Amino acid sequence: MKFSIRHFFSFLFFIILSSISPALAFKLEPIVKVFEPAGTGATQSYKVINDTSEQIAVELSMMKRKISLEGEETTEKADDDFLVYPSQMILPPQSVQSVRVTWLGNPNPEKELNYRIIAEQLPINLKDTQQSQSQAIAAGIKITFRYIGSVYIRPKNTQSKVILNGITHEKSKDGNDLLVITFDNQGTRRAILSELNLNLTSDKGTQFTLKPEQLEGVNNGLILAGNQRRFSIPWPQQLPIGKVTGTFTFKDVE
Secondary structure, rough: EEEHHHHHHHOOOOOEOOOOOOOOOOOOEOOOEEEEEOOOHHEEEEEEOOOOOOOOEEEEEEEEEEOOOOOEEEEOOOOHEEEOOOEEEEEEOOOEEEEEEEEEEOOOOOOOEEEEEEEEEOOOOOOOOOOHHHHHHOOOOOEEEEEEEEEEEOOOOOOEEEEEEEEEEEOOOOOOOOEEEEEEEEOOOOEEEEEEEEEEEOOOOEEEEHHHHHHHOOOEEEEEEOOEEEEEOOOOOOOOOOOOOEEEEEEOOO
């Protein structure tokens, strides 16, 4: 299963809508959770909220999350790493269902682990009261609505450590000049490049600073623990084409 990470963060934990009427919707809260790998913090609570006038069916699942150098996100099933209860539910109109999620994996990971929680609304026939809840959910044909949340399993004393691996010049497929920036998070916790400033110096001595608003697609970029990320932006007009060095500052948000 693949996602574009840029698409994710353009919406900041987006909601996918696929042929769904406004009447058939729900909410998953919260959309971001940090778990401890052991102890009481290994269990966290969510709420599935049906604030519509119709009965709906929802199923929850867990996925392991990876992000490539270029920012492509892939996921794979990870239901064995968690206990989700209940994982399937039918919600009456204007109701709330509490869900408990417990981490069952490594109680002592060396770094923060990354997952997704996915809540999917299923378009099923809920008028047959003779069906059991599990039978009704099993009758679903396709998913019409989906919430995707972020789950982090974080051991104690973790921190991010982002370094600038390099800045290079490349040509895009249509021949435009690109500034390619590669970061490396050598820490044990994810980093979010909030309020990023990039200070550039050309081999001819020209100095130029890119502000957050000039770093679209880079500012607020996510780099998982132990991962590298490669970002490409249009080459700044004020900067001569050639070898470039740089430094950066950012506000690392939790």
